[in-house]
Amino acid sequence: MVRDVWILLLLALTAPLAAQAIGGPVTPDDLRPHIAYLASEELEGRAPDSAGGRKAVHYIAMQWSAAGLQPGAASVVPETVTGTETGSGTETGAGKVTETAGAATSWYQPVAMVTRKPLAGTIQFHGPGGAPIAIADRSLLLSGRDESDRLMRVPMVYVGYGPAAGTPLPDLTGKLALMLADRAEGDARNLADRAAALAAAGAAGVLLIFDPADPVQRLHGIWYRRVTELAARDAQRPMFYGGIEDDAARRLFTAAGDTLAQARLRALADDMQAEPMAITADLTARSEVTRLTSYNVLGRIAGRDPAAGAVLFMAHWDHLGLCRAEGAPQRICSGAVDNASGVAVLIEAAKRLAAAPAPDRDVYFLATTGEEVGLTGARAFAADPPVPLHRIVAAFNLDTVAIGPAGEPVAIIGRGITPIANDVARIALAMGRTMDADDDANAYIRRQDGWALLERGVPTVMVNGAFSDTDRLERFLSGPYHTPADVLTDDTDLSGAAEDAD
Numbered sequence: 001m002v003r004d005v006w007i008l009l010l011l012a013l014t015a016p017l018a019a020q021a022i023g024g025p026v027t028p029d030d031l032r033p034h035i036a037y038l039a040s041e042e043l044e045g046r047a048p049d050s051a052g053g054r055k056a057v058h059y060i061a062m063q064w065s066a067a068g069l070q071p072g073a074a075s076v077v078p079e080t081v082t083g084t085e086t087g088s089g090t091e092t093g094a095g096k097v098t099e100t101a102g103a104a105t106s107w108y109q110p111v112a113m114v115t116r117k118p119l120a121g122t123i124q125f126h127g128p129g130g131a132p133i134a135i136a137d138r139s140l141l142l143s144g145r146d147e148s149d150r151l152m153r154v155p156m157v158y159v160g161y162g163p164a165a166g167t168p169l170p171d172l173t174g175k176l177a178l179m180l181a182d183r184a185e186g187d188a189r190n191l192a193d194r195a196a197a198l199a200a201a202g203a204a205g206v207l208l209i210f211d212p213a214d215p216v217q218r219l220h221g222i223w224y225r226r227v228t229e230l231a232a233r234d235a236q237r238p239m240f241y242g243g244i245e246d247d248a249a250r251r252l253f254t255a256a257g258d259t260l261a262q263a264r265l266r267a268l269a270d271d272m273q274a275e276p277m278a279i280t281a282d283l284t285a286r287s288e289v290t291r292l293t294s295y296n297v298l299g300r301i302a303g304r305d306p307a308a309g310a311v312l313f314m315a316h317w318d319h320l321g322l323c324r325a326e327g328a329p330q331r332i333c334s335g336a337v338d339n340a341s342g343v344a345v346l347i348e349a350a351k352r353l354a355a356a357p358a359p360d361r362d363v364y365f366l367a368t369t370g371e372e373v374g375l376t377g378a379r380a381f382a383a384d385p386p387v388p389l390h391r392i393v394a395a396f397n398l399d400t401v402a403i404g405p406a407g408e409p410v411a412i413i414g415r416g417i418t419p420i421a422n423d424v425a426r427i428a429l430a431m432g433r434t435m436d437a438d439d440d441a442n443a444y445i446r447r448q449d450g451w452a453l454l455e456r457g458v459p460t461v462m463v464n465g466a467f468s469d470t471d472r473l474e475r476f477l478s479g480p481y482h483t484p485a486d487v488l489t490d491d492t493d494l495s496g497a498a499e500d501a502d
Helices: 002-013 015-021 028-038 051-067 191-200 216-223 246-255 260-267 336-355 376-383 420-430 440-447 450-454 470-477 495-501
Strands: 098-100 103-105 108-126 140-144 148-158 176-180 205-209 227-230 240-244 275-301 310-316 362-368 392-397 411-413 460-464
Touching: 028 051, 028 336, 028 495, 051 275, 051 336, 051 362, 108 240, 108 376, 140 216, 140 275, 148 205, 176 191, 176 275, 191 205, 205 275, 216 240, 227 376, 240 246, 240 275, 246 260, 246 275, 275 336, 275 376, 310 336, 310 376, 336 362, 336 495, 362 376, 376 450, 392 450, 411 420, 411 440, 420 460, 440 450, 450 460, 460 495
Parallel strands: 148 176, 176 205, 205 240, 310 362, 310 392, 392 460
Antiparallel strands: 098 103, 108 140, 108 227, 108 275, 140 240, 148 275, 275 362, 411 460
């Protein structure tokens, strides 16, 4: 690390000369054409798996190809995002597919996603002998994996907090697992991970027992919202996923000759497994399900030392698409600041680094899809990176950079969380920038793509002047953010974004 810091400091102190040697500093005029195209009405808001989204990824790949980057994705896309057939070694504009070191590479990393909106779900419980157990619908939540799901007389088992991480799973084939929603002490897994583990054991469904402080009425809106997940992650979910209020769960245990209080005590035992409940359930659910495929764009500059690891620069290209109902005066959420501005910086940084002498390390440039629907593109990259994650020594995310003028202090999202933040601060100071005096920007750490890497241990930061002024940032977030008003105008100040790019 000490060697890396001094190398970075040397580069920082010679930055003006380096900029002149590789085409000069980044200017607002360099960034504006990229933002103008990506946030144009032609691209209709760059929604994943839309015509505008495909034009966006093709544009980014063309820019990097012209700059001399190599394709950086580890997988071959059988046809380009523009729909033109290609094969290995064929070239179709930016859709060039090459063979490198015996492994096919592409500009595009496919990201398969599933969008689901639960519409309705019902459960009818039957006690010993088949007698119905009256549980009001208002005490239940249920969603299904497919558009229409139905199972009858499903045996129920109680699994406490679910099997502990790393322990053998019981055979739950065809069962409805009743699980406590609160987690066991020391278990860091979230509910989705615990439910996925039960589904892997064969469970047809998972029904949560909500904490008494979580009434269904309060959870209803969250449960039935539209959610997008990676298709690989979605495939791990059980056919049915639901929840039941604490009071209703007590009635179920009473009907089975048990008590919820005793069941909670048994869940604390280390050897707690699946307990049959002498209760069956009829389950039905309807959902609106959409399957889509979008793309990350990956470019690469080869380093001189394959053993030195890699550096990653990233920004999300997607936005909300047609975000207003048909007939509205303005339907397009163009996302000029969020995040055409970050992609513009990514493109210009790639151009200059591609023109510079080859670095020691490989440098990857990643334009992600699906950030607006849960960091899905970044998560897809993290699940299938072209280079092992432990070899990425530093990653830098660029998001919403064009909301402040030049001369602002540098805010670091990730300061105090990852050690490279200290190195970044030293470099910024060496370049004459001032540092943000507080860590307020860390409030956004889970709301940006860098989090998908940081949570996997990759040293990742987001560094810019846009997040240093909390009041100005909040004015953007409560104003143009995620609305048709986020557009590029002649008054849009790109001087801060250009300074951050340098």
